[in-house]
Amino acid sequence: MRKLAIILVSLSLLVPSFSGLTAAEEDLVEVQLLGLNDWHGQIDYEDYFADFDGDGENDPAGRADYLAAYLKEREATNPENTLLVHAGDMIGGSPLIAASFQDEPVVEIMEAMGMDVGTLGNHEFDEGVDELLRMIHGGDHPDGTEGYDGMNFPVVAANVQYKDTKELLVDPYVIEEVGGQKIAFIGVATTETPSMVIKEGNENVEFTDEAEAINKYVPEIKEQGVRSIVVLAHNPGYQDGDVITGDAADIAENVDDEVDIIFAGHNHVENNGIVDGKLIVQAYAYGTAFSDVDIKIDPATGDIVDKTAEIVTVAQHGMEPDPEVGAILEKYETLVDEIKNExxxxxxxxxxxxxxxxxxxxxxxxxxxxxxxxxxxxxxxxxxxxxxxxxxxxxxxxxxxxxxxxxxxxxxxxxxxxxxxxxxxxxxxxxxxxxxxxxxxxxxxxxxxxxxxxxxxxxxxxxxxxxxxxxxxxxxxxxxxxxxxxxxxxxxxxxxxxxxxxxxxxxxxxxxxxxxxxxxxxxxxxxxxxxxxxxxxxxxxxxxxxxxxxxxxxxxxxxxxx
Missing domain, CATH: 3.90.780.10 (5'-Nucleotidase, C-terminal domain)
Incomplete structure (x- = not known):
């Protein structure tokens, strides 16, 4: 990531529907995918970048308890058929409140928000592969929380493997069933990761071409009767008007057309558009925004036949913070206040x-x-x-x-x-x-x-x-x-x-x-x-x-x- 983008985002932006409706509208299964990227452990982060209440002063956006409230509000619109996903860099480069406890507070909050599946970003490798795997699977750390049991949701990456054995660090994909329909989520991390992380602890890991890795597993997924495929890619996109370029767009151009949606990340900007029939979305960084993707699946074929996206700002004005996540924040804020405020x-x-x-x-x-x-x-x-x-x-x-x-x-x-x-x-x-x-x-x-x-x-x-x-x-x-x-x-x-x-x-x-x-x-x-x-x-x-x-x-x- 070369520059941290200034976050300027409207309350919500809609991309036109990309529709291939074939079944009767009433027969389609509506599914909602809520997406995060590049949180970087910023669970207490607030940014004053827009006037949300009209008083001429910029108002805060972000913070985990408000983000959780927004996500739960959106989930309530489709409670049975909503999944929460992320595109990497959820931990690493974190502020004191998270890093003091090895980013375990971030995992605790992701679980409280109901995270369903995520992938690996470059910052997940900041402390080496062993610590990354401990974060995923659990285990005690001298600076962590007692009895840390790992992430209760799958983390997938199809292009991250050991150099010596060529075995993947984590599963390449996971299939989730929502509303009676199966959706596959394939993960990939940017191949630039080795140039962004320390060598120590990462000597035996390598990153293969993202599109090739995705295409390797699409046939296997299709053999299981799955036709709705989503990619969680920690790869950047750059949008100018209706045109998206960058790694995320390159992936869209080069992967199997059975792929429908790409959740992008890494460069902390907004993306919301179509490349080669694939919807690409990305929601800035630090929990100040999230993506809301609404899809329709034809139950006769299992295909996604309609998809629309919205990038939503986590404006604190007019929203009550989520009490469960607020309590988690307060717990860790109390523990680090003395150090933090020196x-x-x-x-x-x-x-x-x-x-x-x-x-x-x-x-x-x-x-x-x-x-x-x-x-x-x-x-x-x-x-x-x-x-x-x-x-x-x-x-x-x-x-x-x-x-x-x-x-x-x-x-x-x-x-x-x-x-x-x-x-x-x-x-x-x-x-x-x-x-x-x-x-x-x-x-x-x-x-x-x-x-x-x-x-x-x-x-x-x-x-x-x-x-x-x-x-x-x-x-x-x-x-x-x-x-x-x-x-x-x-x-x-x-x-x-x-x-x-x-x-x-x-x-x-x-x-x-x-x-x-x-x-x-x-x-x-x-x-x-x-x-x-x-x-x-x-x-x-x-x-x-x-x-x-x-x-x-x-x-x-x-x-x-x-």
Whole structure:
């Protein structure tokens, strides 16, 4: 996931019915499928993004007890024929209230809401396969709840298997009977998962092509007389008007036409449309919305002959929270309040984070603070922090432990590696991508880069000198970045040592400030333009450097030092 989408959603959006009605309307069996995706353990999350009561002020949406109330209200419209499903990333990257107990509160709430079937997202692998399987099947954990017995609903994934045996981690699909009709649910997880999770604990797992995995099991499902097939895919879709693109659309184009519906996920946006006759739906993230898919099944054939979808916002205005889920929330809020509310510092201004970006100031305030804290915690020359590991901003005012935990919820450990200047430049080049540009926040140096070349131009040390390609520097990253094949850091490192968690480093760094913290985007990362095009020129890199030096001498380009 490259960017966290801003959640802006109308109260409900309907996609036109895709109908192939063949039987008399009164003979069709109506079934309701309610879908969630990308909850990330955000059971206490609220977002103020729209004015629901018309008073001119934005009102809250989300939170588990309100989500449960909406789902139960919808279920009441078709109580015998409703299923609740999810498309992955329900746990992992979670806030303190969930992560303090290994995300077991999230499972408790999913069960209270009546979850029927789900699949695996990349974040389900955040702590490795063994912990994922414990979450599914049950077992005690030192940080968990006593007597945890796992998930009381099936989790399916047809494309996640062990490398050595080629056996699947979980069942590929499950068949549910609703209103006397059978519906098959096949799960798949994005094949990009290995590049998004730590290696440790996931060494023996691999992800096969999603469409091929689905097509492998469709004939087996059809042999059992099932003609209604739904895919739970932790794969992104991107909708512009009536057109949906991305992995979810590619899956729709390449799977058996017996597949009727795809619940998508991963990129935290809305999808609600038809691709190759398949309905694709996705409902943002963090429990602020859900999808409501109404289908009609011809009992004579078992086929879905009509399907419509609605993306529903979990607006708190006008809705009473569900008391059962509310009691679960209150139980865990009480347990974590003392830790969560500890004030560790004060922000003199809002500190915005996330990924580095294109532009003359590609860095951001919170990313700079976190990277500086990493460098400080391990007494290193430099530090780099991946944008995907910065999950929230810090508000102006008192900074609490819980707030910082929400920013860095993964429990990654810091690694100080020895790298040559040449290797550091290679790592910086590796993190550049189209169309976004840079990823990492940095400390201990600034650098310039060019989009056309997709290449770092110059790297400057705090004293204004250029980095020495042959000099060895100490660079702090987190263990996810260190082991990431795309970064190349582990292979390039001369030596390494493990330090504290990234969260502890940031907390301690914030505590070290005597005054309210002021941090800015200050030009540590700068995109620079070139006068001549680079395409096809084998000497472009050197010419780019020469031209930038000329511009700097002319005062048209200024490198800032930190």
């Amino acid at each position: 004030v560790i510092g004060e922000a003199a201004m809002p500190l915005e984070g996330g990924y580095a970006e294109r532009g003359e100031q590609g860095d951001n305030a919170l990313g700079n603070l976190i990277a500086d804290g990493m460098k400080w915690a391990m007494d290193a020359d430099m530090a780099m922090m991946n944008g995907g590991g910065i999950r929230a901003d810090i508000n102006e005012g008192p900074i609490t432990y819980g707030e910082v935990f929400t920013v860095q919820p993964f429990g990654n450990t810091l690694v100080k590696a020895e790298l040559t200047g040449e290797s550091i430049i290679q790592v910086l080049n590796n993190q550049l991508s189209e169309p976004y540009g840079p990823d990492y926040s940095v400390a201990g140096f600034n650098y310039t880069w060019n989009f056309d070349a997709m290449e770092v131009i110059e790297v400057y040390l705090p004293d204004g000198t250029e980095i020495d390609p042959n000099e060895v520097y100490t660079v702090v990253v987190n263990n996810y970045m260190f082991g990431d094949d795309d970064s190349g850091i582990e292979d390039l490192a001369i030596s390494s040592e493990v330090g504290p968690t990234d969260l502890d480093a940031t907390v301690d760094y914030i505590k070290s400030f005597d005054e309210p913290i002021e941090y800015y985007a200050e030009g540590r990362i700068q995109e620079v333009e070139l006068v001549t095009p680079l395409t096809g020129n084998p000497n472009a890199s050197e010419k780019a450097k020469e031209r930038l030096k000329e511009l700097a001498k002319e005062g048209k380009f200024k490198n800032k030092n930190n």
